[in-house]
Amino acid sequence: MNLLFASTIEPAERWLPLLERALPRDRIFLEPRADIDVALVASPPPGTFGRLPQLKLVQSLWMGVEKLLEDPGLPRSVPFARMVDPGMVAAMSETVLAHVLDWHRHHWLYRLWQREKKWKRRGQFMAQDRTVGILGLGELGADAARKLLALGFRVCGWSRRPKRIAGVHGSTDFGEILGLSDALVCLLPLTAHTRGVLDAAAFARMRAGGCVVNVARGAHVVVPDLLAALDARHLAHAYLDVFEEEPLPAGSPLWSHPGVTVTPHTAALTEPRTAVPSIVENVERVRRGEAPLHLVDFAAGY
Amino acid sequence: MNLLFASTIEPAERWLPLLERALPRDRIFLEPRADIDVALVASPPPGTFGRLPQLKLVQSLWMGVEKLLEDPGLPRSVPFARMVDPGMVAAMSETVLAHVLDWHRHHWLYRLWQREKKWKRRGQFMAQDRTVGILGLGELGADAARKLLALGFRVCGWSRRPKRIAGVHGSTDFGEILGLSDALVCLLPLTAHTRGVLDAAAFARMRAGGCVVNVARGAHVVVPDLLAALDARHLAHAYLDVFEEEPLPAGSPLWSHPGVTVTPHTAALTEPRTAVPSIVENVERVRRGEAPLHLVDFAAGY
Numbered sequence: 146m147n148l149l150f151a152s153t154i155e156p157a158e159r160w161l162p163l164l165e166r167a168l169p170r171d172r173i174f175l176e177p178r179a180d181i182d183v184a185l186v187a188s189p190p191p192g193t194f195g196r197l198p199q200l201k202l203v204q205s206l207w208m209g210v211e212k213l214l215e216d217p218g219l220p221r222s223v224p225f226a227r228m229v230d231p232g233m234v235a236a237m238s239e240t241v242l243a244h245v246l247d248w249h250r251h252h253w254l255y256r257l258w259q260r261e262k263k264w265k266r267r268g269q270f271m272a273q274d275r276t277v278g279i280l281g282l283g284e285l286g287a288d289a290a291r292k293l294l295a296l297g298f299r300v301c302g303w304s305r306r307p308k309r310i311a312g313v314h315g316s317t318d319f320g321e322i323l324g325l326s327d328a329l330v331c332l333l334p335l336t337a338h339t340r341g342v343l344d345a346a347a348f349a350r351m352r353a354g355g356c357v358v359n360v361a362r363g364a365h366v367v368v369p370d371l372l373a374a375l376d377a378r379h380l381a382h383a384y385l386d387v388f389e390e391e392p393l394p395a396g397s398p399l400w401s402h403p404g405v406t407v408t409p410h411t412a413a414l415t416e417p418r419t420a421v422p423s424i425v426e427n428v429e430r431v432r433r434g435e436a437p438l439h440l441v442d443f444a445a446g447y
Numbered sequence: 448m449n450l451l452f453a454s455t456i457e458p459a460e461r462w463l464p465l466l467e468r469a470l471p472r473d474r475i476f477l478e479p480r481a482d483i484d485v486a487l488v489a490s491p492p493p494g495t496f497g498r499l500p501q502l503k504l505v506q507s508l509w510m511g512v513e514k515l516l517e518d519p520g521l522p523r524s525v526p527f528a529r530m531v532d533p534g535m536v537a538a539m540s541e542t543v544l545a546h547v548l549d550w551h552r553h554h555w556l557y558r559l560w561q562r563e564k565k566w567k568r569r570g571q572f573m574a575q576d577r578t579v580g581i582l583g584l585g586e587l588g589a590d591a592a593r594k595l596l597a598l599g600f601r602v603c604g605w606s607r608r609p610k611r612i613a614g615v616h617g618s619t620d621f622g623e624i625l626g627l628s629d630a631l632v633c634l635l636p637l638t639a640h641t642r643g644v645l646d647a648a649a650f651a652r653m654r655a656g657g658c659v660v661n662v663a664r665g666a667h668v669v670v671p672d673l674l675a676a677l678d679a680r681h682l683a684h685a686y687l688d689v690f691e692e693e694p695l696p697a698g699s700p701l702w703s704h705p706g707v708t709v710t711p712h713t714a715a716l717t718e719p720r721t722a723v724p725s726i727v728e729n730v731e732r733v734r735r736g737e738a739p740l741h742l743v744d745f746a747a748g749y
Contacts, residue, residue: 232573235599236552239574242598243552246545250538255710256558262702264694269716271534272541295597296544297537392566400564408557414571 146182146432148173149197151189155206155415160185163421168428183428186213187415194218202226202431204424206415208233208285209362210441211335225441226427232419234288237332240360240412241289244384245277245298245328247406248356253382257403272297276352278326280342281333281361282308282315285413289330301325305338305445323350328358334447335362343367348374356382360412363388368399375404386412448484448734450475451499453491457508457717462487465723470730485730488515489717496520504528504733506726508717510535510587511664512743513637527743528729534721536590539634542662542714543591546686547579547600547630549708550658555684559705574599578654580628582644583635583663584610584617587715591632603627607640607747625652630660636749637664645669650676658684662714665690670701677706688714 148171150157150164157175164173164185174181177196184197187206194200195218203225205213210227213219247253251267258265277293279286279302287310290300294312301314303322308315316322319342323329329351333339343357344367357380359366366385374380385399386408399405427437441447450473452459452466459477466475466487476483479498486499489508496502497520505527507515512529515521549555553569560567579595581588581604589612592602596614603616605624610617618624621644625631631653635641645659646669659682661668668687676682687701688710701707729739743749 235574236571239548239598240552242544243548243554246541247549247554250542250545251713252545252549252708252710255713256708258711259702259709262697264711266711266713269538269713269718271718271720272537292598296541296594393564395564400561406554406558407561408554409560409566409568411553411557411568411571416571416573418573 146171146428147178147180148428149177149181149184149186149193150175151177151184151193152187152206153190155187160206160417160421163417164424167421167425171428183431185424188212189216192218194220202427202437204228204427204437205441206420208415209334210447211362214441214443214446221443224437225443226437227439227441227447228415228420228423229284229439230415230420230423232416233413234284236416237285237360237413238289238292240386240408241330241332241358242292242296244356244358244406245293245330246296247384248328248382249275249298253356253406273299275299275327276301276325277328277330278302278322278351279313280322280329280331282310282313283332283334285332286330289332319347320350323347324352327352327355329355330358331361331365333361333365335364336446340364341367343371345370345373348380351380353379354381356380356384358384360384360386363391368397372398372402375402380404382406384408386410448473448730449480449482450730451479451483451486451488451495452477453479453486453495454489454508455492457489462508462719462723465719466726469723469727473730485733487726490514491518494520496522504729504739506530506729506739507743508722510717511636512749513664516743516745516748523745526739527745528739529741529743529749530717530722530725531586531741532717532722532725534718535715536586538718539587539662539715540591540594542688542710543632543634543660544594544598546658546660546662546708547595547632548598549686550630550684551577551600555658555708575601577601577629578603578627579630579632580604580624580653581615582624582631582633584612584615585634585636587634588632591634621649622652625649626654629654629657631657632660633663633667635663635667637666638748642666643669645673647672647675650682653682655681656683658682658686660686662686662688665693670699674700674704677704682706684708686710688712 181197183202200223276299282302282304290313384406483499485504502525578601584604584606592615686708
C-alpha cells in the first residue's frame with residue numbers, strides 16, 4: 146500500500162525510519178499522490194485531502210482531532226482514526242500525577258515561600274483525604290485514574306456516556322463530580338458541549354483549596370473566571386498546559402500569576418516508538434479489509 | 448500499663464485522643480513517673496530517661512532516630528523501636544514521585560522559562576529511558592521503588608546489606624548504582640558511614656542531566672559540591688527537604704539558587720492516624736512479653 150506522511154509540525158525524520166522498518170512491504174511518501182491509500186496526518190498542509198482520491202483511511206498522529214475536524218477538505222466518507230498511543234497515554238499520566246502531587250504535597254506553596262526565604266510548614270494531608278475528579282474517562286482519564294487510585298487518592302470522574310472503572314466513582318452528572326472534587330483534571334475532547342466547561346459556576350462548586358489541571362484544550366477554561374477563583378483563594382493553584390492562543394501571548398496575565406503554572410503544551414507528546422505499532426495495526430486492518438480501530442465519531446466530534 | 452508521651456515538637460493534642468481510644472486499658476502521662484513502662488518519644492525534654500527506672504520500651508514517634516541515639520541519657524539496656532508508619536511511608540513515596548516526575552517532565556525548567564515568558568519545548572523522555580537510583584532500600588526505599596516501577600521507570604538501589612525487591616537492580620556497590628542513575632533519591636539513615644555520601648565524586652559518577660532528591664538528612668549532602676555540580680550543568684536540579692541546620696539559615700545560597708527546590712523538612716510527617724496502630728502493636732508485644740518490632744540496632748546506628 147501507499148502511505149502519505151503529511152504534517153507541518155511533526156518532524157518526518159522522527160517517524161520515517163520507524164515506519165519503514167515496521168511496514169517493509171509498503172511505500173511511504175511525503176507528497177500527495179493519486180494512489181495514496183492511507184494518510185498519516187497531524188496539521189497537514191492545506192489542500193492535502195483534495196489530492197488523495199483513493200484514500201481508505203485518515204490516521205491522525207495526534208489524539209486530539211478537533212482542529213482536523215474543522216478542515217473543510219477532510220473527506221467525511223473516509224474512516225478517520227484518532228491516535229491512541231500507549232506512550233502518550235503514559236506520558237499524560239506522568240504529567241497528571243506530577244501536578245496533582247505538586248498540589249497535594251504543597252510544593253506550589255513551598256516554592257512561593259522559598260522566594261521569600263520563609264521556612265514554614267503546612268499540615269500534611271493523606272491521599273485518602275483528597276478526591277481527584279477527572280473530566281473525561283477515555284483512554285487518558287482511565288489510565289490517570291488507575292495510577293491515582295494506586296497512590297491512595299479517592300477518584301471520581303465525569304463522562305458523557307456512563308463508564309465503569311474499578312474503584313472510580315463515575316457519573317454523567319457534571320455538578321455532582323464538581324462537588325466531590327478537591328483537584329480537577331481536565332482530559333476532555335474539545336467539542337461544542339465541552340467548550341468553556343471550566344467557568345465560575347464550575348469552580349464555585351469545587352471544594353475549597355483545590356487545584357485545576359488543564360491538559361486538554363485551552364478553550365475548556367474561561368481564563369478570567371479561573372483568575373478570579375485563584376484571587377479569591379477558593380482555588381489554591383492552576384496547572385495549565387494548553388491555551389486558546391498558542392504560544393501563550395506575552396501579554397497574558399497567566400504568565401506571571403503566582404497561582405498559575407504554565408507549561409508549553411508538553412503534557413504528553415505522541416511518541417513515535419509506541420505510536421508506530423498503533424499505525425501498523427490500522428494499516429494491516431485496511432489491508433485485510435477490516436474496520437480500523439479508534440475511529441472518530443463525526444457527530445460527537447471526537 | 449503506663450505510657451509516657453514526651454516530645455518538645457509533636458503536639459500532644461494530635462496524639463492523645465487517638466492513643467487513649469486505641470489503648471483503653473492503659474494510662475498515658477505527659478510527665479515522667481517512676482512507674483512508666485513505655486516511653487513514646489520525639490525530641491523528648493532533656494533528662495526524661497533518667498526518671499524512668501522501670502522502662503520496658505522506648506518507642507520513637509519518628510522514623511529517623513540519629514538525634515535520639517546521641518542522647519547520653521538513652522538507656523542502652525532498654526529496647527528502642529523506630530516508628531514505621533504506613534502513612535508516613537506513603538507520604539514519602541508521594542514526595543519522591545512528585546520530585547522525580549517534576550524533573551522527568553522538565554517542570555523545573557518550564558518554571559524558569561515561565562518567569563521569562565518563554566514558550567519553548569524540550570524533548571520528551573519516556574519513563575523507560577530513565578533510571579532512578581534509590582539510596583537505602585528499607586521500608587521507605589522499597590515503597591518508592593515499587594511505585595516508580597509501576598510508572599515504567601527503571602529502578603536501581605544501593606543498600607548496606609543485600610536486599611531483594613522484584614524489578615529493582617539492587618547492589619551493595621555504591622559506585623555501580625551512581626553510574627546507572629539519572630535521578631538519585633537519598634533515603635538513607637544518617638550514620639558515620641553515610642554522612643557526606645553525596646559529594647563531588649558521587650555527582651561526577653552520575654549520568655549527566657539528572658537530579659538529586661534528598662529527603663533523608665541534610666548531612667548526607669556536601670552542599671558546596673552539589674552547587675558546583677549544578678553550576679556546571681552536570682546536574683539539572685536538586686530537590687532538598689533537609690539541611691544540616693534547620694530552619695535553613697537566611698544566608699544559605701540554597702534558598703535562591705535557580706537549580707534548587709527547598710522544602711521545609713516536610714517530605715513526610717508521621718501521621719498519628721496510621722502511626723498509632725504501630726504503637727499499639729508494640730505496646731501489646733511488651734504486655735505479652737514478646738520482642739517489639741522495628742528495634743534499632745545500636746551498633747549500626749538505625
